[in-house]
Amino acid sequence: MTAELxxxxxxxxxxxxxxxxxxxxxxxxRERTLGDLRDGSFGAAPGIWRLKRCLGCRAIYLDPRPDASSIHLAYRDYYTHAPAPADVGGVSGWWKKALSNGYRNRVFATHLRPSLAVGGVVMPLFAARAARIRLEDRGLGRAQGTGQRMLDVGCGNGxxxxxxxQLGWNCYGIEVDAAAAAVARGHGIEIVGSDLRELGQAHDRTFDAITLSHVIEHVYDPIDTLRQCWRLLKPGGYLWIQTPNTDSVGYEIYGADWRGLEAPRHLVLFNLASLSWSLERAGFEGIRILPPADVAEPVFMLSASIRLGRIAEKDATPLPQDVRESTRVATRQARALVRRNPGRSEFVTAIAYRPELAR
Ligand SMILES: [Zn+2]
Structure with missing residues (x-):
């Protein structure tokens, strides 16, 4: 054991x-890239951590890291335990929801309630909100015909x-957190396991689509996770994946305080190139980077909170006025930068396909 370890x-x-x-x-x-990382997001994990940057593929990884026997200690008091957020209360909450649903119903041909049809016309005036809504389907669109099967890995509360x-998909989930899985089941979602490896050969080639939202950075062997997805997808099947982006403006500004790092739960961190490369290595093709989610503002606000020494996800106290102001300025600058170069967005989002032909 090294002295550092x-x-x-x-x-x-x-x-x-x-x-x-x-x-x-x-x-x-590899080179050392950041040290002195603490769990400023949830305050759930003790310890101080370091990140290394691979000189081969530029991925960033935690070293040393909790081993498989102790990693659960990093997930006590972590947010997938929470039930789905309750509907925003009050009249303005109802209006916002109904306008958003009106827009969703128009864009996705769904029948969500409550809904105001005028939302379909009004919402495009709020460009950022409308753009976020259009990305909510993870590029899946409506299921084509009946019986199309979709698996969400790390589905949380479902x-x-x-x-x-609502888009017509037959939905299945994988979730390691028993409390979150129970909430999903309560909503009628079928949880098929807590880990992809539990799905035996009978599940091979049975899913039309698989999605992984902020999951790949949590696993010990990301390439193996992607290969498991490849195995479970039908030939021609669709994969959607989103993860924090280490080429982001936020990583540059906030460094060790960037919300995307989340040591020691995030074991590997990607950028556009290392994520594409990983998908290729796992056997996927047709890899495409999707338009970036506009999340600079919440990510920067949380990072600024971590920088103040707070537990960002649990401390609802408003940030000091000067910090809020400088964070808004940084957000505007980041948006302008990302418009010119989507590779600088806070998250990288990619889609890929299992090839039609057997390999
Ligand atoms: Zn590497």
């Missing part, structure tokens, strides 16, 4: 492991699956 072990109450090669490309060449069901 030993230091960390004194603060992390469970087992640790060294990561001697890149979890993505197995290259051993919020997305309930929405996909």
């Amino acid at each position: 030993h230091d960390r072990a004194q603060q992390w109450p469970g087992g640790l492991e060294e990561v001697q090669r890149c979890p993505i490309c197995a290259d051993t060449r 919020q997305f699956l309930r929405w996909a069901r």
